[in-house]
Amino acid sequence: MATAEWKRGTRNGLEVVELVTPASTCTIALHGAQVLSFAPRDDREWLWVSDKAHFAVGKALRGGIPICFPWFGPHPDSGLPAHGFARTRVWRLSGVEALNGTRVRAELELASDADTLRVFPHAFTARLAVTAGDGLELAFEVTNTGNAPFAFEVALHTYFAVLAADAVAVKGLGGCTYADKVAGGALRRQDGTPIRFEGEVDRVYDSGGPVAIAGPARARPIRIESTGAASTIVWNPGPAKTATLADMSPDGFNGFVCVETGNVGDRRVTLAPGARHETHVRYASRV
Ligand code: TA6
Numbered sequence: 001m002a003t004a005e006w007k008r009g010t011r012n013g014l015e016v017v018e019l020v021t022p023a024s025t026c027t028i029a030l031h032g033a034q035v036l037s038f039a040p041r042d043d044r045e046w047l048w049v050s051d052k053a054h055f056a057v058g059k060a061l062r063g064g065i066p067i068c069f070p071w072f073g074p075h076p077d078s079g080l081p082a083h084g085f086a087r088t089r090v091w092r093l094s095g096v097e098a099l100n101g102t103r104v105r106a107e108l109e110l111a112s113d114a115d116t117l118r119v120f121p122h123a124f125t126a127r128l129a130v131t132a133g134d135g136l137e138l139a140f141e142v143t144n145t146g147n148a149p150f151a152f153e154v155a156l157h158t159y160f161a162v163l164a165a166d167a168v169a170v171k172g173l174g175g176c177t178y179a180d181k182v183a184g185g186a187l188r189r190q191d192g193t194p195i196r197f198e199g200e201v202d203r204v205y206d207s208g209g210p211v212a213i214a215g216p217a218r219a220r221p222i223r224i225e226s227t228g229a230a231s232t233i234v235w236n237p238g239p240a241k242t243a244t245l246a247d248m249s250p251d252g253f254n255g256f257v258c259v260e261t262g263n264v265g266d267r268r269v270t271l272a273p274g275a276r277h278e279t280h281v282r283y284a285s286r287v
Helices: 114-119 239-242
Strands: 004-011 014-021 024-029 034-040 093-099 103-111 124-132 136-144 150-152 154-155 159-161 168-172 179-181 187-189 201-205 211-214 222-227 231-236 254-262 268-272 276-284
Touching: 004 093, 004 103, 014 103, 014 201, 024 103, 024 124, 136 268, 150 222, 154 276, 201 268, 211 254, 222 254, 254 276, 268 276
Parallel strands: none
Antiparallel strands: 004 014, 014 024, 024 034, 093 103, 103 124, 124 136, 136 276, 150 268, 154 254, 159 254, 168 211, 179 187, 179 201, 201 231, 211 222, 222 276, 231 254
C-alpha cells in the first residue's frame, strides 16, 4: 500500500513534483504550476494532455489544469498572450507536506516582478495549493501586495479526459445564463438539459457550480464543487477549430471536455491593497 509521499522529477524536460498517496498519483509541473495528471488507483486518468502539447518554458501546455491569470481569453493588446502569463512562467515550489497519511499538499508561488509589471502593472503574490488524495483540490489565492486596488480574472482551465466527448454531458447549470462565444457572445439561458458536445462548445456561465461530468464515456461521474468562484466555462473545440490548433491532433477534441472554474468577465475580482481572494475547487468521484 503506497503511503503519502512526494518526489521531484521531470516530464518531457519540465521539472515536476509527484504527489503519491494511497488513492492516487498527481503530477504538477513547476512551469505554470500546472497539474498534468491525476491518476486514481481505482479509475482511469482524470486529466487529458494533448499528444502534441508544447513542453517548453514560456509556451502554453495544452492539457491538465492550466491557470488562466491575471486575464482570461485574449488581451486587448493582441501582442500579449491569451489567458495571461501565469501558465507560461516557472513557479516556485514553496512547500510540500503529507497530511495524515492519506493526502499530500504542494504549494507553489508566483510573485510579480519586472516582467509581469510591464504587462500587468500591479504588485501581487499568487499561490496555488494542490491537495491530492481520493479527490483533487486546488486553491488559487491572490494577494494584492501593492498600494492601489486592481482587478484580475482567473480560470482553472481543466481538461477532463473522456473516452468520447459526444458521450458525456455537463450537468448542474440548468437555469444559468451564459455567454455563447460560438455565437459571438450572445447571452442565453441554459435550459434543464445537460450540456452536450456536438461540434464546438464555448460558453461562459454565470455560476460557480456545483457541476458534474457524466455519461458512458466517463466510468464514474466527476463532481466539481467550488468556493470563491462565480464563473464556469465549458469548452470543446470540435473538429473544425481543432484543425486550426498546431498543438492538437485532428481527433484530439474527442478525448476531453473542459470545465473551468473561476471568475471572469463581469465576475472578475477587485482586490484592495493588502486584500486576498481564494478560488477553490474540489474534484471528486465516488461510486
Ligand atoms: O476556455 C475556453 C477558451 O477561452 C476558448 O475560447 C479557447 O480559446 C480555449 O480557451 C483554449 O485557449 P488556449 O489559449 O489554451 O488555446
